Amino acid sequence: MNRLDIRKVAVLGAGVMGAQIAAHCANADVPVLLFDLPAPEGKPNAVVDKALAGLKKLDPAPLATKDRLQFIDAANYGADLEKLRDCDLIIEAIAEKMEWKLDLYAKVAPHIRADAVFASNTSGLSINALAEGMPAALRGRFCGIHFFNPPRYMHLVELIAARDTDPAMLDALETWTTTRLGKGIVRAKDTPNFVANRVGVFSMLAAMHHTARLGLGFDEVDALTGPRIGRPKSATYRTADVVGLDTLAHVVGTMQATLPDDPWHAHFCAPEWLSALIAKGALGQKTRAGIFRKDGKRILVLDPQAADYRPSGGEVAPDVEEILKLRDPKEKFARLAASPHPQAQFLWAIFRDVFHYCAVHLGDIAHNARDVDFAMRWGFGWAQGPFETWQAAGWREVARMVAEDIQNGRAMADVPLPAWVFSRDGVHEPAGSYSATTNALEARSTLPVYERQLYPERVLGEAPAERGxxxxxxxxxxxxxxxxxxxxxxxxxxxxxxxxxxxxxxxxxxxxxxxxxxxxxxxxxxxxxxxxxxxxxxxxxxxxxxxxxxxxxxxxxxxxxxxxxxxxxxxxxxxxxxxxxxxxxxxxxxxxxxxxxxxxxxxxxxxxxxxxxxxxxxxxxxxxxxxxxxxxxxxxxxxxxxxxxxxxxxxxxxxxxxxxxxxxxxxxxxxxxxxxxxxxxxxxxxxxxxxxxxxxxxxxxxxxxxxxxxxxxxxxxxxxxxxxxxxxxxxxxxxxxxxxxxxxxxxxxxxxxxxxxxxxxxxxxxxxxxxxxxxxxxxxxxxxxxxxxxxxx
CATH class of the missing domain: 3.90.226.10 (2-enoyl-CoA Hydratase; Chain A, domain 1)
Structure with a gap:
């Protein structure tokens, strides 16, 4: 298969993600059928109609222009499954429950054309387990396609192959998604939560762990972990509110249930304060209260010790601010690690533990270090990925400091750094990025679509851009x-x-x-x-x-x-x-x-x-x-x-x-x-x-x-x-x-x-x-x- 001609898309599931994926396809001049359950009363398509009406109210707007909405048609599983035969790409985007997805697959499979592509927008369930719910004849055209929220604006899409996925089909889908929808593709392995969520959620758990250990406030941590360290303004705890505290807890629960042998498994649990907020229905931005909430013009933040809210106003200490302003990343990291200030200790600790986690799991979760770094840039808005940050700070010296903390029991897990870490001066070189699976450098994809990108995004250490x-x-x-x-x-x-x-x-x-x-x-x-x-x-x-x-x-x-x-x-x-x-x-x-x-x-x-x-x-x-x-x-x-x-x-x-x-x-x-x-x-x-x-x-x-x-x-x-x-x-x-x-x-x-x-x-x-x-x-x-x-x- 050299070219994938997608003239019509079906999206199964009119929730937040499904409706916005449909909107972005409509932005790209691709007509869409948006499916959901038939309404128990009134108009059969009432569920989808409500979702479509909601698209016009969302900010940032999922629709590039309001008239794009006319290219999305409402459908339901009760009366409209035959319409799937007109669709070249079907994207399943229902709730993250394996049994629900498999039940839906059994219902829709008889109506999918043999040459259509069927993909699941799961954020972390096993693609191979989902593929088992497809008829054998369709498994070659089944894969994972994980969009990030909001789909119009987030550059990352993770593509995940199952054992029987046709490689040519996946290449064609990557080509189409790259140029037609404008996405950056990371080919993820079929492991829980894939690449970006696996690292991103761990980084949030690490921040939560060290917040409690060092007695910092949530607003204080957000002041530290936003633009000052190359992260989005939403930082850590505001990001949790935006994502949804229930969604975050679900992803953490997936890691807890599916990664029993992970050396960090003891940390894969929701803190008590998080569970308490969820139990009260304070789920973050979508319920207007979570870790932060508004009181008139005031912003309040949760104080977990008092189990109540207080005015938000966390600030960065002058000594730590001075360190963060340093231009030389080597000096910056050395100063953070050496400083006795709790804020500096916090920053060194969260970087150290993410470096440690990524190094240990590189071969498990990603094909190479470049994929990890791009996943975190494109999916979580980091200015640099974890391996880039480590390499800029001095690979060997940081590796020595991390190993010393592991040995002295200061890291979150006692598993040693893998041997390959000490045999290298970094993971990104002009010839490619390191793969722990092959123990070699891997060059970029050679798919023809990338020839259209004369100046693609580069990772630190990669070959410099052509100056012309x-x-x-x-x-x-x-x-x-x-x-x-x-x-x-x-x-x-x-x-x-x-x-x-x-x-x-x-x-x-x-x-x-x-x-x-x-x-x-x-x-x-x-x-x-x-x-x-x-x-x-x-x-x-x-x-x-x-x-x-x-x-x-x-x-x-x-x-x-x-x-x-x-x-x-x-x-x-x-x-x-x-x-x-x-x-x-x-x-x-x-x-x-x-x-x-x-x-x-x-x-x-x-x-x-x-x-x-x-x-x-x-x-x-x-x-x-x-x-x-x-x-x-x-x-x-x-x-x-x-x-x-x-x-x-x-x-x-x-x-x-x-x-x-x-x-x-x-x-x-x-x-x-x-x-x-x-x-x-x-x-x-x-x-x-x-x-x-x-x-x-x-x-x-x-x-x-x-x-x-x-x-x-x-x-x-x-x-x-x-x-x-x-x-x-x-x-x-x-x-x-x-x-x-x-x-x-x-x-x-x-x-x-x-x-x-x-x-x-x-x-x-x-x-x-x-x-x-x-x-x-x-x-x-x-x-x-x-x-x-x-x-x-």
């Missing part, structure tokens, strides 16, 4: 190529922090496009996320303080020139957008000849948040869109389309996906949306090549743009008056929004006047500079730079 061939660069940008892909398609990458757009980027972009027009066949504007966070506010703020408004106007004019350079280049320009494309970044993307966007791209004109309006051509592009749409509408009235753009700009609306960016007008329906961001550059190069070969011609500058003029501005202003009188906006909000309306409507000209693109650029530039001169806008810029949040003044 530099054609030209300045302080702001680099123009380069990948000769192994296409030597005549240039790649233009920003070098600034967060890819902010300042003078050096503008100068570099204009020069790079000129060089591409002379020497190349096309350009891809690409760099790893974020795409661009907008103008360099530091440069803007400094110029404002110095009163250099003529200089600022020249910079805005250059910004507009750069946007028009992208739009009217004599070679195709493709914007490969990933992550945030805000303000000027959004404007650059809008002006490109084509966009190749990752699904998780957050695109918007957010200038209103700092008291400004889009002036890099963004207002002008929306005015052009309104003009073109009006020409196709009865009556040709441009204002209805201006009104929509006005609301988008005035409210600083950001698209929450690339699909929504199309709906909001930041991109076009003809643009490409990829689900795997690592494929953007590959697709961008090929799109630029195709455009060149098809005879790409840049659009001419529009000379006859119909604008809404004074009447349009006045109509927008009527909306603003109502909002101001209702107290919804401040006086400066009013001024900023009126400036946006003025730019969108082409300035103070007659309604339906005809102007050219440059006229609208002049209007938006003038409005932008006038706003810059106001104290309120300068305050907003300063506040954004200091806090990263908008100021409502």
């Amino acid at each position: 061939e530099t054609l030209w660069e300045n302080d702001g940008v680099r123009l380069w190529t990948r000769p192994d892909q296409d030597a005549r398609i240039g790649i233009l990458s920003f070098k600034s922090r967060m890819h902010a757009i300042g003078d050096e980027v503008l100068d570099g972009l204009i020069e790079a496009v000129a060089r591409a027009e002379r020497d190349l066949d096309g350009v891809v504007l690409w760099h790893e996320a974020p795409f661009a966070v907008g103008a360099n506010l530091k440069q803007v703020s400094e110029a404002c303080r110095a009163g250099q408004f003529d200089r600022l106007e020249s910079t805005v004019a250059k910004f507009q020139q750069a946007s028009m350079t992208l739009k009217h280049a004599r070679v195709p320009v493709v914007a490969a957008v990933q992550g945030m494309a805000l303000g000027g970044g959004c404007e650059f993307a809008m002006h490109a000849g084509h966009r190749v966007m990752a699904l998780e791209s957050y695109i918007g004109l957010v200038e209103a948040g700092v008291g400004l309006i889009p002036a890099g051509g963004g207002s002008k592009e929306f005015a052009l869109q309104a003009h073109r749409l009006a020409r196709r509408a009865a009556g040709g009235d441009v204002f209805p389309y201006i009104q929509t753009a006005f609301q988008t700009i005035a409210m600083a609306t950001v698209a929450k996906s690339a699909l929504e960016a199309v709906q909001l007008g930041f991109a076009k329906a003809s643009d490409d949306v990829l689900f795997n961001a690592h494929e953007l550059l590959y697709a961008g190069i090929r799109r630029a090549r195709a455009m060149f070969e098809a005879g790409w011609r840049a659009p001419l500058v529009e000379r006859q743009v119909v604008v809404a003029g004074r009447n349009g501005i006045a109509t927008c202003e009527m909306m603003l008056i109502n909002m101001a009188e209702g107290g919804f906006i401040s006086a400066h909000d009013y001024r900023v929004a009126k400036a946006a309306a003025t730019a969108l409507c082409g300035g103070e000209v007659d309604t339906n006047a005809r102007v050219d693109e440059h006229w609208i650029l002049d209007v938006e530039r003038a409005q932008f500079v006038e706003l810059l001169k106001t104290e309120a806008t300068q305050q907003r810029i300063a506040h954004m730079m200091e806090t990263g949040k908008p100021l409502r003044n």
Whole structure:
């Protein structure tokens, strides 16, 4: 099997995971049948209907756009099993009870086509035991496919083969899941809880053990185990609340029941306080109370000694904070291990015990160390996996320290480190990552789908990324190529922090496009996320303080020139957008000849948040869109389309996906949306090549743009008056929004006047500079730079 053609998916089970897996398949343009039990009364599909209604309320949103819901159809096991014959992939996602799953398999198996794939989204049950519940003829097409919650956003999917799983089918499923759903695949062994949950839950148990041993508070531990050590903001105990305390206890129970010989088995049990919370129905975020709960605006945290809640406010001790700020991981770990402070002892202990656990179990749970590290990065949000962290801290010295603690009874288990640990300087090398099963380095997968990832995520110690061939660069940008892909398609990458757009980027972009027009066949504007966070506010703020408004106007004019350079280049320009494309970044993307966007791209004109309006051509592009749409509408009235753009700009609306960016007008329906961001550059190069070969011609500058003029501005202003009188906006909000309306409507000209693109650029530039001169806008810029949040003044 070389290719898996999945035209329709069935998801069995409309619970939290099942419904969200269905949503993500619908995001990917795959129609879905979502099954559950028939309702005992009323409409037969009431259970699924309720789940579908719930998808619209979840945050973060599982649906890339709300209209994706139309591609999910409700079904039930009582009346609709025959519909399974139309499905190419069936994903079972019911509760984690073996007997329930086997009973369902017996019910649905007669209705599954011989060439369909059947997969279980179990989080830890034996895939081989589940396979026994399938007819022998279907076992070759059965496997585990473990999504992480929430499925749209979590990159990890674990694929688990049973004894009879067809290897070619699994390769094809990995290919489809990687490129169509945008996932990072780890091939897990059929062991309890697989890779990520096995290590992740153990790390939580270790944290709980050492919390109690050292008498720390839950909030104190979360202050220690979040971003300060490269973990998510939810840290340890908030993560437990998010996952669900009952779910966590279930996974721990699975480990207790299925791993009796594990040297750490004594620790595979839920603490008394956890069992007590579950018994009371305090299950975490889903019940609005768990380890943490809200009391009005206050956050309370459980005090297990008092069996009651207290105000949350755990802090990191100054001595420990100083250690955590060290850049050298070797020094950091040595200092943590040597410090007598309980917080430092806690951090060393949780790292030590996870290192110990992973080393002992590497051969049992994973094919190689890279899979463990990626599983923890992608499934639990760790900045580095456990083996990477260990290797960065000095492999041999950390191994010596761990062995010493084991010998002296300070570790959670007395099993020695395996011999292979002491024969190596690390587990990741340019040639591959260590496998305890084969006692050799294993290279990455050679499946063809990975050839689309020119810059895949790498683990520490792996071969460095290919730099390509530099054609030209300045302080702001680099123009380069990948000769192994296409030597005549240039790649233009920003070098600034967060890819902010300042003078050096503008100068570099204009020069790079000129060089591409002379020497190349096309350009891809690409760099790893974020795409661009907008103008360099530091440069803007400094110029404002110095009163250099003529200089600022020249910079805005250059910004507009750069946007028009992208739009009217004599070679195709493709914007490969990933992550945030805000303000000027959004404007650059809008002006490109084509966009190749990752699904998780957050695109918007957010200038209103700092008291400004889009002036890099963004207002002008929306005015052009309104003009073109009006020409196709009865009556040709441009204002209805201006009104929509006005609301988008005035409210600083950001698209929450690339699909929504199309709906909001930041991109076009003809643009490409990829689900795997690592494929953007590959697709961008090929799109630029195709455009060149098809005879790409840049659009001419529009000379006859119909604008809404004074009447349009006045109509927008009527909306603003109502909002101001209702107290919804401040006086400066009013001024900023009126400036946006003025730019969108082409300035103070007659309604339906005809102007050219440059006229609208002049209007938006003038409005932008006038706003810059106001104290309120300068305050907003300063506040954004200091806090990263908008100021409502």
